[in-house]
Amino acid sequence: xxxxxxxxxxxxxxxxxxxxxxxxxxxxxxxxxxxxxxxxxxxxxxxxxxxxxxxxxxxxxxxxxxxxxxxxxxxxxxxxxxxxxxx
Amino acid sequence: xxxxxxxxxxxxxxxxxxxxxxxxxxxxxxxxxxxxxxxxxxxxxxxxxxxxxxxxxxxxxxxxxxxxxxxxxxxxxxxxxxxxxxxxxxxxxxxxxxxxxxxxxxxxxxxxxxxxxxxxxxxxxxxxxxxxxxxxxxxxxxxxxxxxxxxxxxxxxxxxxxxxxxxxxxxxxxxxxxxxxxxxxxxxxxxxxxxxxxxxxxxxxxxxxxxxxxxxxxxxxxxxxxxxxxxxxxxxxxxxxxxxxxxxxxxxxxxxxxxxxxxxxxxxxxxxxxxxxxxxxxxxxxxxxxxxxxxxxxxxxxxxxxxxxxxxxxxxxxxxxxxxxxxxxxxxxxxxxxxxxxxxxxxxxxxxxxxxxxxxxxxxxxxxxxxxxxxxxxxxxxxxxxxxxxxxxxxxxxxxxxxxxxxxxxxxxxxxxxxxxxxxxxxxxxxxxxxxxxxxxxxxxxxxxxxxxxxxxxxxxxxxxxxxxxxxxxxxxxxxxxxxxxxxxxxxxxxxxxxxxxxxxxxxxxxxxxxxxxxxxxxxxxxxxxxxxxxxxxx
Numbered sequence: 001x002x003x004x005x006x007x008x009x010x011x012x013x014x015x016x017x018x019x020x021x022x023x024x025x026x027x028x029x030x031x032x033x034x035x036x037x038x039x040x041x042x043x044x045x046x047x048x049x050x051x052x053x054x055x056x057x058x059x060x061x062x063x064x065x066x067x068x069x070x071x072x073x074x075x076x077x078x079x080x081x082x083x084x085x086x087x
Numbered sequence: 088x089x090x091x092x093x094x095x096x097x098x099x100x101x102x103x104x105x106x107x108x109x110x111x112x113x114x115x116x117x118x119x120x121x122x123x124x125x126x127x128x129x130x131x132x133x134x135x136x137x138x139x140x141x142x143x144x145x146x147x148x149x150x151x152x153x154x155x156x157x158x159x160x161x162x163x164x165x166x167x168x169x170x171x172x173x174x175x176x177x178x179x180x181x182x183x184x185x186x187x188x189x190x191x192x193x194x195x196x197x198x199x200x201x202x203x204x205x206x207x208x209x210x211x212x213x214x215x216x217x218x219x220x221x222x223x224x225x226x227x228x229x230x231x232x233x234x235x236x237x238x239x240x241x242x243x244x245x246x247x248x249x250x251x252x253x254x255x256x257x258x259x260x261x262x263x264x265x266x267x268x269x270x271x272x273x274x275x276x277x278x279x280x281x282x283x284x285x286x287x288x289x290x291x292x293x294x295x296x297x298x299x300x301x302x303x304x305x306x307x308x309x310x311x312x313x314x315x316x317x318x319x320x321x322x323x324x325x326x327x328x329x330x331x332x333x334x335x336x337x338x339x340x341x342x343x344x345x346x347x348x349x350x351x352x353x354x355x356x357x358x359x360x361x362x363x364x365x366x367x368x369x370x371x372x373x374x375x376x377x378x379x380x381x382x383x384x385x386x387x388x389x390x391x392x393x394x395x396x397x398x399x400x401x402x403x404x405x406x407x408x409x410x411x412x413x414x415x416x417x418x419x420x421x422x423x424x425x426x427x428x429x430x431x432x433x434x435x436x437x438x439x440x441x442x443x444x445x446x447x448x449x450x451x452x453x454x455x456x457x458x459x460x461x462x463x464x465x466x467x468x469x470x471x472x473x474x475x476x477x478x479x480x481x482x483x484x485x486x487x488x489x490x491x492x493x494x495x496x497x498x499x500x501x502x503x504x505x506x507x508x509x510x511x512x513x514x515x516x517x518x519x520x521x522x523x524x525x526x527x528x529x530x531x532x533x534x535x536x537x538x539x540x541x542x543x544x545x546x547x548x549x550x551x552x553x554x555x556x557x558x559x560x561x562x563x564x565x566x567x568x569x570x571x572x573x574x575x576x577x578x579x580x581x582x583x584x585x586x587x588x589x590x591x592x593x594x595x596x597x598x599x600x601x602x603x604x605x606x607x608x609x610x611x612x613x614x615x616x617x618x619x620x621x622x623x624x625x626x
Contacts, residue, residue, distance in 0.1 A: 001102050001103075009242075014310075017310040017311060017314055021311060021314050021315045024315050025315060031323060031324060031326075031413065031415065032414045032415035032416070033414075033415065034323070034415070035327055035413075035416065036414060036415045036418050038324075039415070039422070041307055041311075042242075042296055042299045042300065042307060043245070043292075045242065046242065046245035046249060049242075050103075050249040050253075053099050053103050053250070054096060054099070056095075073314065
């Protein structure tokens with residue numbers, strides 16, 4: 001349980017930043033929308049961490065969260081590189 | 088078991104619920120118990136000030152005089168000062184200044200005007216409401232560390248809520264609203280834990296969420312600043328909330344407009360505004376700014392407006408009010424309003440009070456459940472872990488409640504002392520830590536019963552001290568429209584009765600309950616440390 005908990009709580013942080021960050025660069029850069037997305041970052045963090053416990057082993061859980069993080073940060077980097085966001 | 092949730096998932100989430108509950112439960116108990124009382128912070132402040140010479144309701148002319156006097160005579164140049172405007176709830180104009188000390192801490196200064204127009208710098212010694220509020224958000228841990236700790240605990244609390252829902256789903260229909268009292272104490276604690284948890288779940292979700300925003304917003308935003316935004320995220324979003332960067336001080340002295348003139352300008356921007364506070368930054372400088380904070384007649388959940396303007400000429404820098412707030416700002420303000428119950432009247436406050444106490448019960452009962460779940464049913468000898476948690480739960484939870492009652496008593500009993508706040512805080516911490524110590528040196532059942540009895544006596548002493556020390560009775564004060572005294576005293580009597588009842592129930596269980604329990608009069612640890620107090624609980 002310790003390993004699963006550490007994986008879920010720690011790796012859920014970059015995964016949350018990646019998921020919410022990807023949404024931030026995809027949606028139009030209205031301040032109101034940005035604020036709303038940032039506000040839901042906390043419940044998304046809790047849900048991602050909780051969901052990580054549903055994966056049977058810590059290794060798979062870590063792999064899933066790292067994958068989500070890589071995809072999210074990939075989207076952020078790509079959108080920024082292509083100049084599709086003003087953020 | 089319902090097939091919709093796998094047994095292995097239930098097992099995992101039960102483990103998660105256990106560690107999150109154990110990790111966060113005690114801190115959340117303090118936050119919720121103090122928070123429930125903090126719902127009535129204004130009323131508590133009125134109770135605490137009762138019997139002390141009250142400021143007379145002051146008009147705006149007096150507010151101008153007070154502000155001018157403070158600026159002219161106190162070393163506040165370049166600082167930020169607050170003028171709290173006289174209102175029926177808080178009569179008297181009042182200026183506050185938080186002086187930053189060399190060690191980074193702040194020293195509060197309070198100023199009033201005496202009847203003869205001279206400045207009263209003696210300050211306000213009434214800090215009970217503020218202290219209990221601080222307990223709510225920092226657990227009594229000094230500086231920002233308590234706030235940040237609570238922010239992290241909110242995350243654990245969030246996971247506890249999700250895991251609690253997951254493990255309750257399979258038995259939702261069967262167990263919802265079912266309480267099975269009887270010999271199986273675990274069943275009883277579980278049923279009541281479930282009912283309270285399910286009924287107040289939306290409220291708990293809101294609290295975990297809004298508390299995290301209030302406590303660790305800066306840490307939640309920082310990763311996005313590093314990875315997503317190239318501009319400063321706060322300068323982008325602050326205007327949405329009516330927060331503007333105050334201009335740098337020019338170094339050139341400048342005379343500010345009168346408080347009355349500034350309020351008139353604010354009312355032009357927000358018609359119907361009922362100003363409660365003026366916050367002046369860069370005092371005495373030509374670039375001084377003023378933030379006017381006040382209540383509007385908006386039907387929105389968060390009815391407060393902020394108007395920021397230059398103090399010297401009234402030029403508007405920013406206006407934030409519910410009617411024109413963006414969706415994002417409304418979302419944020421709504422969450423904050425839900426947290427502080429600032430949208431409703433007394434019915435809402437009482438509902439929050441009850442839900443706050445229910446929340447405290449949720450964490451207390453969660454820890455008791457853990458102890459019951461690990462009870463060795465065929466042996467008087469219980470595990471060290473069970474004994475430890477039973478002691479800690481009793482010491483921290485009852486210690487917190489008894490400590491708050493002691494703080495009430497100290498604040499009333501030492502109202503004439505200049506160091507009243509110091510002794511009030513000392514009373515809380517003294518009783519709190521003494522209770523923890525007591526719970527570890529006494530047998531579990533006996534120690535807990537004694538702590539509950541002490542808590543009942545301390546709480547019952549609140550109305551007695553009120554009647555003994557004040558020149559009026561609670562019912563006379565109520566007849567004159569001051570209900571705070573009577574309400575606090577009645578609540579103290581009810582609370583004291585509840586604590587005494589709990590002590591009696593615990594004593595009954597210690598004597599006639601299952602002897603194979605930490606709550607029996609003679610449980611023993613594997614090391615036999617409690618064997619010597621075998622008959623104490625039966626006395």
